[in-house]
Amino acid sequence: MIEIKGLTCGYGQKTILHDVDLSVKKGQFFGIIGPNGSGKTTILRAITRLVKPVKGSIFLDGVEMKDLHFSDVAKKIAVVSQNMPLIAMTVREFVLLGRIPYYRKLQFYERDEDAAIAGKVMELTGIGHLKDSLMSEMSAGEVQLAFIARALAQQPKVLLLDEPTSHLDITHQAGVLDLVKRLNRQEGLTVVIILHDLNLASEYCDSLALVDNGRIKKTGRPGDVLDYKTIEDVYKTVVVVRQNPLSMKPFVMIVSEEVRKKCENGS
Amino acid sequence: MNRRPMRFLLPAACLFLAAAAVTAMASGSAGIPLKRIFMIILEGKGTPEYGILMDIRLPRVVLGFAVGGALSLAGVMLQGMFRNPLVEPYTLGISGGGALGAALCIVFKLHYLLPMTALPASGFLGSCLVVVPLYFLNMRQNVLRMQGILLTGVMTSFISSSLVFLILAISKTDELHSIVFWIMGSLEEPSWMLILIVAAIALICLLLSYFFAPVLNALSLGEEEAVHLGIDTERAKKQLFLMASLLTGISVSLTGIIGFVGLIVPHFVRMMTGYDHRRLFIISFLTGAGFLIFCDTLARTALPPLELPVGVITGILGGSVFIYVLTRRHISGRSGGSL
Numbered sequence: 001m002i003e004i005k006g007l008t009c010g011y012g013q014k015t016i017l018h019d020v021d022l023s024v025k026k027g028q029f030f031g032i033i034g035p036n037g038s039g040k041t042t043i044l045r046a047i048t049r050l051v052k053p054v055k056g057s058i059f060l061d062g063v064e065m066k067d068l069h070f071s072d073v074a075k076k077i078a079v080v081s082q083n084m085p086l087i088a089m090t091v092r093e094f095v096l097l098g099r100i101p102y103y104r105k106l107q108f109y110e111r112d113e114d115a116a117i118a119g120k121v122m123e124l125t126g127i128g129h130l131k132d133s134l135m136s137e138m139s140a141g142e143v144q145l146a147f148i149a150r151a152l153a154q155q156p157k158v159l160l161l162d163e164p165t166s167h168l169d170i171t172h173q174a175g176v177l178d179l180v181k182r183l184n185r186q187e188g189l190t191v192v193i194i195l196h197d198l199n200l201a202s203e204y205c206d207s208l209a210l211v212d213n214g215r216i217k218k219t220g221r222p223g224d225v226l227d228y229k230t231i232e233d234v235y236k237t238v239v240v241v242r243q244n245p246l247s248m249k250p251f252v253m254i255v256s257e258e259v260r261k262k263c264e265n266g267s
Numbered sequence: 268m269n270r271r272p273m274r275f276l277l278p279a280a281c282l283f284l285a286a287a288a289v290t291a292m293a294s295g296s297a298g299i300p301l302k303r304i305f306m307i308i309l310e311g312k313g314t315p316e317y318g319i320l321m322d323i324r325l326p327r328v329v330l331g332f333a334v335g336g337a338l339s340l341a342g343v344m345l346q347g348m349f350r351n352p353l354v355e356p357y358t359l360g361i362s363g364g365g366a367l368g369a370a371l372c373i374v375f376k377l378h379y380l381l382p383m384t385a386l387p388a389s390g391f392l393g394s395c396l397v398v399v400p401l402y403f404l405n406m407r408q409n410v411l412r413m414q415g416i417l418l419t420g421v422m423t424s425f426i427s428s429s430l431v432f433l434i435l436a437i438s439k440t441d442e443l444h445s446i447v448f449w450i451m452g453s454l455e456e457p458s459w460m461l462i463l464i465v466a467a468i469a470l471i472c473l474l475l476s477y478f479f480a481p482v483l484n485a486l487s488l489g490e491e492e493a494v495h496l497g498i499d500t501e502r503a504k505k506q507l508f509l510m511a512s513l514l515t516g517i518s519v520s521l522t523g524i525i526g527f528v529g530l531i532v533p534h535f536v537r538m539m540t541g542y543d544h545r546r547l548f549i550i551s552f553l554t555g556a557g558f559l560i561f562c563d564t565l566a567r568t569a570l571p572p573l574e575l576p577v578g579v580i581t582g583i584l585g586g587s588v589f590i591y592v593l594t595r596r597h598i599s600g601r602s603g604g605s606l
Binding site: 045048049050070071072073074075077078079081087088089093097098100101103108109154 | 477478480481484485487488491492494495496497498499541542543545
């Protein structure tokens with residue numbers, strides 16, 4: 001579905017990503033993890049063409065992305081980004097903005113079809129009852145759902161999410177990720193998601209890419225990527241990795257300085 | 268203030284414009300009563316009242332309509348693309364350039380050579396001289412830098428107003444008077460042709476603006492989000508910038524600097540329409556047109572026989588109404604609403 005080959009890019013003089021190769025298959029739930037500033041978001045921004053490649057290329061369904069028109073990309077790839085500008089618009093109006101890529105020439109207003117799709121995705125994300133509330137007056141969890149609804153209104157093949165669970169409590173973390181997982185499993189939506197929380201990444205993703213310092217350190221299934229040596233090496237933090245007894249996925253525990261010193265003295 | 272539906276807003280804005288236009292036609296030193304206006308127009312040419320109505324008052328109404336609408340439209344576009352509620356058509360220094368052009372024209376007495384067109388032409392030329400460098404100085408690798416435009420625009424504004432002051436300081440009394448009056452703005456314009464050109468451009472831009480309504484709606488979420496929604500933001504920003512500059516340039520070159528319309532009208536309308544540019548464009552245009560016609564009527568009739576500069580009235584009236592509405596909104600406890 002998405003094929004990144006030898007991508008080198010950055011902002012101005014500063015190069016962020018060095019020779020990145022990444023391949024996301026159709027229907028995959030693909031997680032990108034890595035320390036702050038390692039270039040995770042830049043990978044997403046390169047896919048959406050906010051950052052232009054210096055070297056290398058990105059293919060979408062076998063077509064090189066730079067040959068595609070802006071609105072064609074928006075019909076295939078939808079983004080739930082990190083920054084959430086809150087403006088005084090209702091949820092319904094906000095979700096309808098997701099239909100803009102489908103506007104024809106000389107079309108200024110939504111068609112009935114657009115309204116129907118907006119209604120459907122609001123029901124799907126569970127915010128149908130909020131359709132007339134203002135975006136600026138909703139909770140962080142509801143806003144996140146509205147962002148996902150707007151992305152779904154684009155009827156994409158690929159959904160890119162940049163840390164959709166930061167600032168959410170565990171109810172909403174699970175709620176958002178379960179929703180994305182359902183979309184992935186039932187509707188066949190390909191998902192590329194950046195997650196900070198290694199345990200959420202381990203639990204939900206089929207495949208992970210660990211980014212370190214602008215390079216791909218390791219890719220593979222969560223069990224392969226999340227071993228304690230790799231994590232300690234990349235994050236410079238002591239961790240213990242065990243298995244979640246229900247899902248059998250790796251579970252990463254942080255070892256605090258206090259405990260670490262105790263253990264060192266004890267041994 | 269709550270949001271109102273379009274079926275209420277559109278007729279209300281039309282009514283406001285019509286009321287402003289009729290009041291403008293009916294008021295003035297000649298004292299033609301409202302009832303007689305129709306009769307006079309139907310009777311046709313010949314009477315002195317007909318001359319007053321059609322040759323003195325009507326051109327002002329049409330010009331007020333065009334310039335008020337154009338400035339408000341430009342304000343909506345600029346506030347939308349800069350995502351900054353404090354930006355107005357004059358922030359970018361277009362008005363300063365226009366004033367400089369007009370001042371130079373008066374000092375070099377070009378308006379004696381071409382009485383009808385010299386002032387508007389040099390005003391427009393001055394505006395262009397500001398816009399073109401502004402545009403190209405802030406183009407980097409085919410990307411228009413918005414913050415850069417804003418800052419260079421404000422600086423150009425300072426430079427050109429300083430130059431205008433320099434010209435004022437060294438010019439003679441009669442020139443001084445003409446320059447100051449030009450700068451303060453007036454809807455007096457003898458050439459029907461120029462008035463109609465401005466009106467036509469304003470209306471065409473209003474129509475064209477609807478092609479940009481979805482773009483500006485998407486841009487209200489931020490430039491990156493707009494790209495995610497499949498919008499070629501670079502192309503849209505360039506086109507919008509040029510269109511707003513054209514609207515401002517023609518307005519300034521014909522009427523001088525009429526402040527506050529392009530800032531306050533979009534703000535005020537946004538409180539009622541919400542973020543959606545499909546409503547903002549048309550309602551702002553109509554409201555701005557009505558507002559300027561109304562202010563001009565006030566300027567003509569407040570202290571007869573003196574005619575006050577219309578820019579002074581728009582500033583005082585617009586500013587006070589706006590502060591009143593804003594404080595009332597805060598008292599009633601509603602937040603948000605601008606951008």
